[in-house]
Amino acid sequence: MEITEKMVAKTATKLSADEIQKGKVLSVKWTPKLKYAWDNGPAIGRYLAELKNGKIIAKKCDKCHRIMIPPRMFCELCWVPTGEWIYVQDTGIVNTWVVSYVDWKATRLDIEGGVRPLTPAVIEIDGASKGMGILHHLNDVDPWKIYRGMKVKAVWKPPEERTGAITDIKYFKPIK
Amino acid sequence: MRKVAIVGAGLTKFYRNVQETPKELAFEATKMALDSCEMKLSDIDCVVHGTAPDAFDGVHMKGEYLSDGSGGYRKPYMRHFVGGGTGCFSPIHGWFHVASGMFDTCIVVAEEKMSSAYPHPAGAFLTIFDHTTEQPLYPTLIWIFAIEMNRFMTTYGYKKEDIARVAVKNKKNAMDHPSAQLGAEITVKDVLDSEIMAWPVNRLDISPTSDGAACIILAAEHVARRVTEKPIWIDGVGWALDSAYWTTRDLYYPDYVEVAARQAYKMAGIKEPSKEIHIAEPYDPFTYKELHHIEGLGLCKKGGSVQMLLDGVTQRTGNLPCCPSGGALGVGNPIAATGIMKVIEIFSQLRGEAGKRQVPGKPTCGLAQAWGDLMQVGTVVVMRS
Ligand SMILES: [Zn+2]
Numbered sequence: 001m002e003i004t005e006k007m008v009a010k011t012a013t014k015l016s017a018d019e020i021q022k023g024k025v026l027s028v029k030w031t032p033k034l035k036y037a038w039d040n041g042p043a044i045g046r047y048l049a050e051l052k053n054g055k056i057i058a059k060k061c062d063k064c065h066r067i068m069i070p071p072r073m074f075c076e077l078c079w080v081p082t083g084e085w086i087y088v089q090d091t092g093i094v095n096t097w098v099v100s101y102v103d104w105k106a107t108r109l110d111i112e113g114g115v116r117p118l119t120p121a122v123i124e125i126d127g128a129s130k131g132m133g134i135l136h137h138l139n140d141v142d143p144w145k146i147y148r149g150m151k152v153k154a155v156w157k158p159p160e161e162r163t164g165a166i167t168d169i170k171y172f173k174p175i176k
Numbered sequence: 177m178r179k180v181a182i183v184g185a186g187l188t189k190f191y192r193n194v195q196e197t198p199k200e201l202a203f204e205a206t207k208m209a210l211d212s213c214e215m216k217l218s219d220i221d222c223v224v225h226g227t228a229p230d231a232f233d234g235v236h237m238k239g240e241y242l243s244d245g246s247g248g249y250r251k252p253y254m255r256h257f258v259g260g261g262t263g264c265f266s267p268i269h270g271w272f273h274v275a276s277g278m279f280d281t282c283i284v285v286a287e288e289k290m291s292s293a294y295p296h297p298a299g300a301f302l303t304i305f306d307h308t309t310e311q312p313l314y315p316t317l318i319w320i321f322a323i324e325m326n327r328f329m330t331t332y333g334y335k336k337e338d339i340a341r342v343a344v345k346n347k348k349n350a351m352d353h354p355s356a357q358l359g360a361e362i363t364v365k366d367v368l369d370s371e372i373m374a375w376p377v378n379r380l381d382i383s384p385t386s387d388g389a390a391c392i393i394l395a396a397e398h399v400a401r402r403v404t405e406k407p408i409w410i411d412g413v414g415w416a417l418d419s420a421y422w423t424t425r426d427l428y429y430p431d432y433v434e435v436a437a438r439q440a441y442k443m444a445g446i447k448e449p450s451k452e453i454h455i456a457e458p459y460d461p462f463t464y465k466e467l468h469h470i471e472g473l474g475l476c477k478k479g480g481s482v483q484m485l486l487d488g489v490t491q492r493t494g495n496l497p498c499c500p501s502g503g504a505l506g507v508g509n510p511i512a513a514t515g516i517m518k519v520i521e522i523f524s525q526l527r528g529e530a531g532k533r534q535v536p537g538k539p540t541c542g543l544a545q546a547w548g549d550l551m552q553v554g555t556v557v558v559m560r561s
Contacts, residue, residue, distance in 0.1 A: 012188040012189040012190070012191055012194045012196060012201065012204065012387070012388060013194055013195040013196060014189075014191040014193065014194060014195075015191075015193040015194065015195050016193065017192075017193060019193075020193060025195060030234060032234065036307075038307045038308060040308055044308050044309065047309075048308070068424070069424075070306075070309050070421075072421075076419050076421065077419075095327065095423075096323045096324070096326045096327035096330065096427060097323065097326060098319050098322040098323050098326065098374045098375065098376075098377075099372070099374065099375035100316075100318070100319055100322070100373070100374035100375070101371070101372045101373060101374065101375075102298075102316065102318060102373055102374060103314065103316070104298070104299065104302055104314040104315060104316040105295065105296055105298055105299040105316075106295075106296040106298035106299070106316060106318065106373075107295070107296070108371075117375075118319075120313065120315065120319050120323070121323070122323060122327075122423045122427075131424060131425075131426055132424050133423040133424060134309070134423055135309075135310050135313060135315060135423050136313065137313065148326075148330045165308075165312055166308070166309050166310070166312050166313060167312045167313070
């Protein structure tokens with residue numbers, strides 16, 4: 001007998017989602033309630049503080065001369081501490097993007113009901129080194145008219161609503 | 177370093193929602209692998225276990241939790257985890273143990289039960305993103321893969337209808353695989369008409385949520401020759417990790433896969449991979465990933481993978497069959513177990529025992545590859561008969 005005949009899958013019992021949800025097979029459910037307070041560190045701490053001021057700040061590596069965003073205390077390529085802080089623009093270009101019909105839990109959005117698809121993108125920030133992007137959402141644009149290289153600008157929350165978070169930028173929108 | 181062979185293999189069926197617990201799945205695959213080469217647990221010196229995030233199961237110390245099912249009782253035992261790349265790191269981890277001379281035999285098992293996290297395991301992935309700069313934007317893994325697919329497409333002008341052919345090929349191949357969850361005869365139109373998840377990714381561009389386990393038995397040369405007439409040798413291994421700053425890399429090309437592949441090729445003495453590799457199982461959790469990885473593995477020139485697909489080169493009957501098993505898209509994708517499923521496919525093909533899936537031309541050299549984390553890890557295993 002060939003070895004592959006002996007190793008052919010035998011068991012693993014298929015259940016339907018229904019059998020589990022309606023309790024036809026027993027299962028135990030648990031929803032973890034965990035809480036964390038994540039320290040931001042000096043680099044991201046400053047980045048967030050500047051976002052609260054309505055500015056985007058980067059940090060430069062003196063060895064490879066990359067102006068890096070998000071800012072970091074060490075250059076992961078050169079493996080040396082980074083140098084000066086540099087303000088960059090709140091404009092940039094779309095590097096790549098998505099037109100999403102699902103949310104973070106893979107739950108479908110009610111697109112037929114008029115909900116706008118989510119359009120997260122990697123946005124290369126002007127003033128940072130080429131290719132240096134951040135993840136953020138696009139809005140005020142037809143999801144199907146976004147293109148690679150599209151010029152965009154940050155839409156900020158009003159100063160009194162900012163908390164020092166990446167969400168102090170509501171989204172990026174196209175500009176001429 | 178000593179030569180290391182794969183001498184036995186076992187695989188459960190892959191389903192979404194299996195009744196068996198993770199330990200029971202691991203036991204099933206491990207027992208089957210030992211039986212396949214007529215070995216006993218007492219013949220085994222050590223055990224390595226691959227399994228992806230603890231958050232899938234909600235069980236911390238998942239390695240320890242699984243160990244009883246994997247034959248780890250009172251043996252040197254170690255769990256490894258490199259995201260979706262885990263399954264092809266598993267044989268590498270086992271290879272260390274045997275090649276070093278420390279052990280003569282090793283069980284290499286991988287198990288994944290993704291369906292315990294509900295309503296969808298995608299939710300468990302939120303915490304792989306940076307907690308300060310990304311999590312507040314509520315990203316999901318599907319987005320970042322769609323983001324990568326789009327960059328890949330816009331760089332080369334690839335079309336969705338061409339990339340969709342990967343799903344058509346792999347799901348058809350899976351119809352001949354006894355473990356397969358999603359074997360089917362579908363058309364390019366079916367893929368394009370399936371619901372949009374996150375454009376450019378549609379439902380049929382994605383592998384399913386799966387439960388399953390897979391196992392191989394490794395042995396040093398003197399044991400392997402005694403156990404089987406057809407040992408399959410692990411001749412090259414490579415693995416590499418790119419930066420977690422994924423938004424500051426150009427996603428059109430998987431450099432980390434190239435680094436891993438070059439390491440494995442150097443070790444195996446391979447100079448022209450597109451000629452010397454006869455059969456491949458690149459990781460295909462999404463349609464475009466098979467093509468992305470074929471390019472990173474150097475199995476074609478950069479930007480050449482779609483033409484290769486359209487020319488039929490990667491079909492089972494082509495010059496370089498890719499995912500003859502049916503891949504993650506067709507057989508299913510219980511993360512870590514998928515990588516070993518791919519290694520088992522190459523093992524079976526090189527032995528000439530892949531049955532209905534057997535590729536023509538008596539291949540003697542193949543590779544399996546996996547990928548994961550924040551689109552940053554590549555793991556490669558080169559095997560020869
Ligand atoms: Zn540097």
